[in-house]
Amino acid sequence: DSGVTQTPKHLITATGQRVTLRCSPRSGDLSVYWYQQSLDQGLQFLIQYYNGEERAKGNILERFSAQQFPDLHSELNLSSLELGDSALYFCASSISSGLSTDTQYFGPGTRLTVL
Amino acid sequence: AQKVTQAQTEISVVEKEDVTLDCVYETRDTTYYLFWYKQPPSGELVFLIRRNSFDEQNEISGRYSWNFQKSTSSFNFTITASQVVDSAVYFCALSEVYFGNEKLTFGTGTRLTIIP
Numbered sequence: 001d002s003g004v005t006q007t008p009k010h011l012i013t014a015t016g017q018r019v020t021l022r023c024s025p026r027s028g029d030l031s032v033y034w035y036q037q038s039l040d041q042g043l044q045f046l047i048q049y050y051n052g053e054e055r056a057k058g059n060i061l062e063r064f065s066a067q068q069f070p071d072l073h074s075e076l077n078l079s080s081l082e083l084g085d086s087a088l089y090f091c092a093s094s095i096s097s098g099l100s101t102d103t104q105y106f107g108p109g110t111r112l113t114v115l
Numbered sequence: 116a117q118k119v120t121q122a123q124t125e126i127s128v129v130e131k132e133d134v135t136l137d138c139v140y141e142t143r144d145t146t147y148y149l150f151w152y153k154q155p156p157s158g159e160l161v162f163l164i165r166r167n168s169f170d171e172q173n174e175i176s177g178r179y180s181w182n183f184q185k186s187t188s189s190f191n192f193t194i195t196a197s198q199v200v201d202s203a204v205y206f207c208a209l210s211e212v213y214f215g216n217e218k219l220t221f222g223t224g225t226r227l228t229i230i231p
Contacts, residue, residue, distance in 0.1 A: 002161075031217065033218070033219075042221060043221040043224075044221075045220070048218060058218055088158065090160060092160075096217065100212065101147075101212050102217070103150070104150075106161075107159075108159045109159065
């Protein structure tokens with residue numbers, strides 16, 4: 001158990017809908033990362049938040065947004081869903097000491113299926 | 116831009132054999148970090164090792180060992196006396212330290228099957 005929690009575990013929805021994925025980082029970790037794992041794109045970095053602020057953006061679509069709350073949990077919002085958004089979405093967290101790249105510990109993932 | 120190549124898509128070995136998973140990376144930075152993660156059939160990503168670019172010492176952890184060679188930009192992973200529980204997809208990843216951006220760039224993974 002990495003200490004990172006994600007809910008829900010599975011999500012099935014229809015095209016055009018909007019969903020919210022939730023992540024709670026390990027105790028003491030300030031950074032939260034979101035990654036998407038799909039068959040065609042592999043594991044792709046989406047976005048990083050550090051202590052409530054957006055720190056880095058990857059290949060995140062404009063239909064996707066994220067935020068990190070004062071208690072450091074994070075939510076990833078996916079809207080106007082398309083079939084191609086079906087994937088496993090991982091959240092990871094790290095201390096982000098600022099001195100180096102700290103280890104990112106991953107949650108169990110949320111499997112999103114868009115029908 | 117950083118890139119990680121895992122040329123072996125799938126490997127199958129008989130239990131108790133040794134197996135090496137290859138990882139080749141590209142980066143323009145002198146400071147970077149390399150990682151290996153395991154993704155068992157249950158789907159989670161499990162951290163195995165983190166190594167910085169200044170530490171070229173090989174590392175051993177039980178049946179697992181890692182060989183880091185900057186000269187060939189490789190960070191290979193060997194499992195000795197493989198077991199069925201080692202069956203999983205293994206990912207190599209690279210992170211450059213750039214203005215606090217600690218994103219991981221993953222390879223495409225190697226699916227390892229241990230045959231009993």
